[in-house]
Amino acid sequence: MSMEVTVKEIAVTARTAGQQMARIPTAQKDGALIAIADRLQKKAEDIFFANRIDLKQARSNGLSAPMIDRLTVTDATIDSMANGLREVAALGDPVGAVTDSWRRPNGLEVSRVRIPLGVIGIIYESRPNVTVDAAGLCLKAGNAVILRGGSEAIHSNRVLADLIATSLAASGLPEKAVQIVPITDRAAINLLLEQERFIDLIIPRGGEGLIRFVVEHSKIPVLKHYKGVCHVYVDRGADLSMAAEICLNAKVQRPGVCNAMETLLVHQNEAESFLPEMGQRFKDAGVTIKGCAKTRKLISWASEAKDADWPAEYLDLILAVRVVGDMDQAMEHIAAHGSNHTEVIVTRDYARARRFVREVDASAVMVNASTRFNDGGQLGLGAEIGISTTKLHAYGPMGLNELTATKFVVFGEGQVRTA
Amino acid sequence: MSMEVTVKEIAVTARTAGQQMARIPTAQKDGALIAIADRLQKKAEDIFFANRIDLKQARSNGLSAPMIDRLTVTDATIDSMANGLREVAALGDPVGAVTDSWRRPNGLEVSRVRIPLGVIGIIYESRPNVTVDAAGLCLKAGNAVILRGGSEAIHSNRVLADLIATSLAASGLPEKAVQIVPITDRAAINLLLEQERFIDLIIPRGGEGLIRFVVEHSKIPVLKHYKGVCHVYVDRGADLSMAAEICLNAKVQRPGVCNAMETLLVHQNEAESFLPEMGQRFKDAGVTIKGCAKTRKLISWASEAKDADWPAEYLDLILAVRVVGDMDQAMEHIAAHGSNHTEVIVTRDYARARRFVREVDASAVMVNASTRFNDGGQLGLGAEIGISTTKLHAYGPMGLNELTATKFVVFGEGQVRTA
Numbered sequence: 149m150s151m152e153v154t155v156k157e158i159a160v161t162a163r164t165a166g167q168q169m170a171r172i173p174t175a176q177k178d179g180a181l182i183a184i185a186d187r188l189q190k191k192a193e194d195i196f197f198a199n200r201i202d203l204k205q206a207r208s209n210g211l212s213a214p215m216i217d218r219l220t221v222t223d224a225t226i227d228s229m230a231n232g233l234r235e236v237a238a239l240g241d242p243v244g245a246v247t248d249s250w251r252r253p254n255g256l257e258v259s260r261v262r263i264p265l266g267v268i269g270i271i272y273e274s275r276p277n278v279t280v281d282a283a284g285l286c287l288k289a290g291n292a293v294i295l296r297g298g299s300e301a302i303h304s305n306r307v308l309a310d311l312i313a314t315s316l317a318a319s320g321l322p323e324k325a326v327q328i329v330p331i332t333d334r335a336a337i338n339l340l341l342e343q344e345r346f347i348d349l350i351i352p353r354g355g356e357g358l359i360r361f362v363v364e365h366s367k368i369p370v371l372k373h374y375k376g377v378c379h380v381y382v383d384r385g386a387d388l389s390m391a392a393e394i395c396l397n398a399k400v401q402r403p404g405v406c407n408a409m410e411t412l413l414v415h416q417n418e419a420e421s422f423l424p425e426m427g428q429r430f431k432d433a434g435v436t437i438k439g440c441a442k443t444r445k446l447i448s449w450a451s452e453a454k455d456a457d458w459p460a461e462y463l464d465l466i467l468a469v470r471v472v473g474d475m476d477q478a479m480e481h482i483a484a485h486g487s488n489h490t491e492v493i494v495t496r497d498y499a500r501a502r503r504f505v506r507e508v509d510a511s512a513v514m515v516n517a518s519t520r521f522n523d524g525g526q527l528g529l530g531a532e533i534g535i536s537t538t539k540l541h542a543y544g545p546m547g548l549n550e551l552t553a554t555k556f557v558v559f560g561e562g563q564v565r566t567a
Numbered sequence: 568m569s570m571e572v573t574v575k576e577i578a579v580t581a582r583t584a585g586q587q588m589a590r591i592p593t594a595q596k597d598g599a600l601i602a603i604a605d606r607l608q609k610k611a612e613d614i615f616f617a618n619r620i621d622l623k624q625a626r627s628n629g630l631s632a633p634m635i636d637r638l639t640v641t642d643a644t645i646d647s648m649a650n651g652l653r654e655v656a657a658l659g660d661p662v663g664a665v666t667d668s669w670r671r672p673n674g675l676e677v678s679r680v681r682i683p684l685g686v687i688g689i690i691y692e693s694r695p696n697v698t699v700d701a702a703g704l705c706l707k708a709g710n711a712v713i714l715r716g717g718s719e720a721i722h723s724n725r726v727l728a729d730l731i732a733t734s735l736a737a738s739g740l741p742e743k744a745v746q747i748v749p750i751t752d753r754a755a756i757n758l759l760l761e762q763e764r765f766i767d768l769i770i771p772r773g774g775e776g777l778i779r780f781v782v783e784h785s786k787i788p789v790l791k792h793y794k795g796v797c798h799v800y801v802d803r804g805a806d807l808s809m810a811a812e813i814c815l816n817a818k819v820q821r822p823g824v825c826n827a828m829e830t831l832l833v834h835q836n837e838a839e840s841f842l843p844e845m846g847q848r849f850k851d852a853g854v855t856i857k858g859c860a861k862t863r864k865l866i867s868w869a870s871e872a873k874d875a876d877w878p879a880e881y882l883d884l885i886l887a888v889r890v891v892g893d894m895d896q897a898m899e900h901i902a903a904h905g906s907n908h909t910e911v912i913v914t915r916d917y918a919r920a921r922r923f924v925r926e927v928d929a930s931a932v933m934v935n936a937s938t939r940f941n942d943g944g945q946l947g948l949g950a951e952i953g954i955s956t957t958k959l960h961a962y963g964p965m966g967l968n969e970l971t972a973t974k975f976v977v978f979g980e981g982q983v984r985t986a
Contacts (some may be wrong), residue, residue, distance in 0.1 A: 167902075167928075170926075170928070171925075171926060244925075250947055252945075252946070252947055256936055256940060256946075258946050258947060263928070263958070263962075265958050265959065266958065348957070348958060348959065349959060369788055369959045387981070390980075390981040393981060393983050394981065394983060396983075397983035397984055398983075401983070401984055401985075483586075505976050506590075506663075507589075507590060509586075509589070509682070509974075510974065511974055511975060512974065512975040512976075512977060513974060513975070513976055513977070514976075514977040514978075514979065515977070515978050515979060516978070516979045516980050516981055516982075517675055517977055517978075517979030517981070517982045517983075518982065518983045518984050520983070520984040521675060521977060521979075521982065521984060522975070526671075526984065527671070527675075527677050527975060527977070528669055528671055528677060538767070539682070539684050539685065539767060539972035540684065540767065540768060540788045540959070540960045540972070541959045541960040543682075543972045543973060543974055544973075544974065544975045545975075553958035553959070553962045554962060554963075555928075555929065555930055555931065555932060555962055555963065556930060556931040556932070556941070556946060556963045556964075557924050557931075557932055557933075558931060558932070558933040558934070558936055558940060558946070559933075559934050559935070559936075560933065560934060560935045560936030560940075561809075561935055562806070562809040562812060562813065562935055562936070563935075563936045563937065563940065564812050564813060564815075564816035564817075564820070564936075564937045564939070565816055565820055565937050565939040565940060565945065566820075
């Protein structure tokens with residue numbers, strides 16, 4: 149079969165599977181998720197076998213150590229995938245939930261009811277666990293899913309997809325509800341992105357390059373975030389020991405993720421009390437600092453922040469630090485260099501807390517908490533399939549609800565329209 | 568200025584105006600809407616003058632009578648635009664509404680708060696009233712809007728846009744929050760659809776050709792509906808006099824709109840009692856019927872329905888009629904030929920009503936009510952900017968809420984993340 153035919157067939161069968169999925173009762177969906185979890189653990193050796201082929205190939209292709217680390221499936225990876233599925237099974241079913249309802253003057257009862265989106269395409273890079281995590285969330289929300297992982301994980305992903313399909317069939321769910329694109333050629337992505345009749349949503353997960361490629365070529369709506377340039381602003385009069393704990397957590401607890409702090413903004417009145425000690429704590433934690441002129445007076449070992457540092461997403465133990473004149477300047481800085489991801493103010497001031505929350509444009513705006521909380525699990529959504537930094541359909545972490553739409557349901561007793 | 572520069576400048580200034588609009592208090596937005604309404608009525612002569620230029624041009628270009636009718640601005644049109652604005656001013660402000668909130672085990676208070684989408688582009692055909700109606704809704708929801716009406720209405724739209732801009736400035740709102748694209752060349756649409764950095768959403772309003780053109784060329788997300796092929800299914804055991812009132816209303820009350828019935832499906836057990844009399848009522852109302860073989864036995868004057876009739880959107884006093892074996896067949900027909908717009912069952916049966924509502928995929932599914940109720944005003948949304956028949960972001964009538972997004976707001980007292 150040609151690549152075109154293969155991709156089209158995947159999309160067409162996914163559409164049919166999605167229509168079937170929309171009608172599967174909750175208990176049956178949950179049963180299937182648990183069946184997949186059990187099978188993953190039972191068939192761990194099959195997964196390791198395939199993963200070793202990918203790893204061998206990766207090494208001979210000279211992939212970097214972090215890439216190989218992300219690609220490696222261990223016992224812990226499998227337990228984590230299986231437990232993730234069991235947790236999703238335990239979440240409430242979004243499908244059928246009535247999100248709002250009211251009665252019209254003519255007696256019509258109107259409600260909005262959650263329904264699955266349909267078919268979701270996920271395009272991602274080397275972590276094979278995304279195959280299982282994304283499949284679980286999409287299935288729970290009643291969708292079919294098409295997965296296109298990185299070519300370096302193709303053997304691992306094929307085995308995972310086979311295990312999932314077997315479990316789906318055994319649970320009475322449509323086997324085609326979870327499919328991978330078994331083609332490593334990047335042209336397969338282009339073909340997938342043209343199936344707008346059969347795929348309702350594309351979610352790319354990976355680096356900025358992958359995401360820009362997907363957005364550029366997709367005829368299907370894309371939910372994405374390019375990068376997380378998150379700020380903490382330490383306000384005049386802030387509790388500086390609270391600020392220090394928040395800043396340390398936001399930068400060093402897990403520096404390689406999108407909700408880590410990349411730039412610290414400090415009110416000029418607090419800079420002298422705050423920055424020298426904070427700088428030392430960052431230094432002890434292995435953080436390199438790039439500072440404005442005022443920062444460098446207070447943290448002598450900091451290097452100079454260049455223009456390119458303010459919009460930078462380091463994803464590393466590097467931090468840009470700027471002393472600002474007031475909150476307005478902090479908000480201007482955030483508007484100019486932020487990425488609409490996560491913005492934090494540490495403050496004791498009621499009016500400024502209110503204004504910051506109201507005026508800063510980000511998927512999550514927080515007062516006196518670490519940027520690291522912008523995460524579906526941490527915010528209480530149960531699980532997430534990614535974070536959107538554009539506003540249409542979803543803004544911020546996307547949980548099960550964000551994998552659904554709502555339809556209007558209207559109950560009448562013969563009403564007709566007169567005007 | 569070149570066309571590229573003009574369109575880009577419109578988009579860039581709209582982005583800035585949108586950021587300003589997001590912070591305008593409710594009372595000030597409402598005041599501006601009322602100021603626009605007042606000015607439209609005060610300056611009616613200016614509008615008529617410009618409209619006469621468009622009408623003269625339209626006649627010399629040989630536009631059809633319905634097109635000229637849609638283009639014509641009368642006293643009644645102006646009053647209707649002005650009153651529409653006053654009604655939108657009276658609606659609640661969606662911006663700032665907390666749609667959900669909860670507390671996490673660590674004490675974080677999480678909420679989701681409505682914010683404007685940003686910049687909305689509306690691309691539409693000849694009705695100049697869309698200029699005012701769309702501007703009113705977008706402004707109320709805190710957005711900036713770029714309007715690109717049909718070339719045949721350019722003089723009317725220019726005057727309307729000028730009147731709006733003057734009122735905005737007088738009310739302290741950013742003048743650039745409402746702009747028209749003053750270029751009649753269709754290439755200007757292409758340029759507009761490429762401004763994905765500055766425009767967040769495109770809503771096309773018009774015929775299927777316009778909408779396909781916009782979807783094909785847009786780099787910006789598009790909310791659209793191609794057509795409304797709405798069905799009424801008269802179930803076994805239905806109240807046939809209720810069914811007759813609903814069918815007559817759905818077909819003839821306003822046949823040229825998207826929520827009018829295009830196909831009637833009748834259960835075979837009811838066909839003999841229902842169709843002959845119903846056919847006569849349709850005939851009296853001037854409706855032409857295209858029927859299946861069974862229908863034509865019961866309505867002798869009906870012509871034959873061809874394959875092309877089942878997915879047809881007549882927008883006219885024409886109706887396709889099919890006798891079906893049971894509800895499954897009706898639902899299969901709807902799935903095959905429907906347009907995900909509005910689907911109605913007339914029934915007395917509890918289980919079938921429940922199943923129809925659950926399984927039929929349409930933006931509005933109704934029991935015992937006319938298809939004509941799928942409309943923002945009728946469903947109680949206050950006003951609408953269009954109906955979406957795709958599921959992402961909005962499905963069904965789009966009111967003020969659908970012109971917003973939500974952001975997460977998190978209040979803490981120093982929480983940091985430990986895992």
